[in-house]
Amino acid sequence: MALELLKDEAIPQAARGYPSLLRSRLYAIVGLAALLIIAITLTTAIGSTDIPLSTLRDTFLSKIPLFNIQQTWANSVETIIFQIRLPRLILAGLVGAALAVAGATYQGLFRNPLADPYLIGVAQGAALGAIIGFLLPVTWQTASIPLLAFLGAVLAVAFVYFIARVGKTLPMTTLILAGVALGAFLSAISYYLMIASADKLHGIVSWLLGTFSMASWWQVAMVTPYIFIGTAIIWLHARALNVMQLDEDQAQQLGINVEQVKLILLAAATLITAAAVCFCGIIGFVGIIIPHAVRLVWGPDHRFLLPLATLSGAIFLILADAAARTLLAPTEIPIGIITAFLGAPFFLYLLRQKKRAIF
């Protein structure tokens, strides 16, 4: 059927508003990207040694051959910036982005506001893997902890997936229930190992609460491909995710291959979550609250929700990590404590402001 299209002047003003809405969302994305750069700059400057912004600028410019800048700073400053703070910040940003976008994806897929990236076994799988890593000889630990955490996370979700699958379809409720049950089982093993681990308990608990203190460039290099590719795949399915907010029958009748989209999104969100937690532990709160905060401010359209959540998650975790290492310096606060301690009041404030249905 070809509709005889309405003349432009026949469209009432009240019905329009849409292009300007799109524009305002695009401005928000640009604004958040700018905010991300500001957050990175400021948090690079603060810490155990505060670095003046002018020095920071000069260290960066001196790396570019075009500029001829005299080194007026100690070599240690350069080490702090490039070997300690930057990798840590960037890892925090990547992890925050990954957890937030994975959380938004899970919430959209399950059509459930309580969903977070750890809903179907990623966290418990990663935790068990990491704990086994901690129990291995110390010399292996740098490699064994992240590797086993990653494998634990992916295997747990894969197991849940095959349990929940019925023929060619994947009922989402069964998936959640299977995830919760497997999670409880894996946690039981984890707790037993923790009690039996005695002297390694402190390290394990710190890992479980999350920390970026061991961040380095090789870790950034390891997680970047997963998080970039996974996030890109998720962003490309934003429209499908919108349509899937109707029920599955309607989504199919609108041309969405529901089972295929579910599988792709589940795999992408799981991989980026596994990559996010494997080096820095089970950082809570980001994956559930950031998507909701974005929804509260900018609405439920996944085409904007997903990129805005990605950027907000990165900014949030970069700032949270800066707080974690500076608030009680030289002691570091586990990042998971900061995210909940600072993030929850902020979210409650947003909730109070809007007072309407948010999902």
Added chain:
Amino acid sequence: MLTLRLQHVSLGYGKQTVLHNISFQTIPGEMLGIIGPNGSGKSTLIKGISHVITPSAGHIFLNGLNVASTSRTELARLIAVVPQNPILPELFTAFDTVLMGRTPHLGIFRYETEKDYAIVYTAMQLTNTLQLAQRRTGELSGGERQRITIARALAQEPMAILLDEPTAHLDINYQIETLDLARKLCREQKLIVVTTLHDLNLAAQYCDRLVMLSNGKIHSEGTPQSVINAQAIKEVYGADVYVYPHPLNKLPTTFIAPDKNKHKPAPETKACSQKL
């Protein structure tokens, strides 16, 4: 001309078969109604034609194209469904919801254009919902949501529209408005329109041809005059009714049998008053 043809189709869920050996064909420009009691398989038939479920036997053809072997995207450009009581995400605006109808015409890498917006606005004008464009679906009434869903179906620019109980939960004015629109689309836009209905009088007034389902099989098929009669209603629905021609257009009109107990005196209320 456009036709939808079912050949010996059986449909069901898992091992349970709900519909057996269903065959019928639409006639261009004629609105086809599916009637039958609750549980007779009306909604299952809609799901089968839109390939949400695959026939366990037989074939469904749209213009010679086998529905079961057509890709979902392609099929959504041909067949649009207006479900009964659709779930619409509350926070999306009516415009967003109708825009979802453009999904099968867009791809992962293809963003919607001005033309898609124009199609959405046109579909909303046809369904008299333009003034609702910027409202959230959660704030709309049942009738408005129904019209939004029809607009979404139109935005798919399909060849066929399948309506599942489009008048359920609607007041009489919206029932008439919805079916008027469906018939207009059928006549003027030359769309194939198939609708399930539980109201026999609406079915008789609006549909050119009816298929009456009973226990998963076709009981009878034909014009309203030939399908709706007191004996058939008794057989299929198990209800005693009277069928008379409508005073204005002679179409069969169903009346329920009067309640035999209506004029009996109300039961004594002594017991109550004594207690008080």
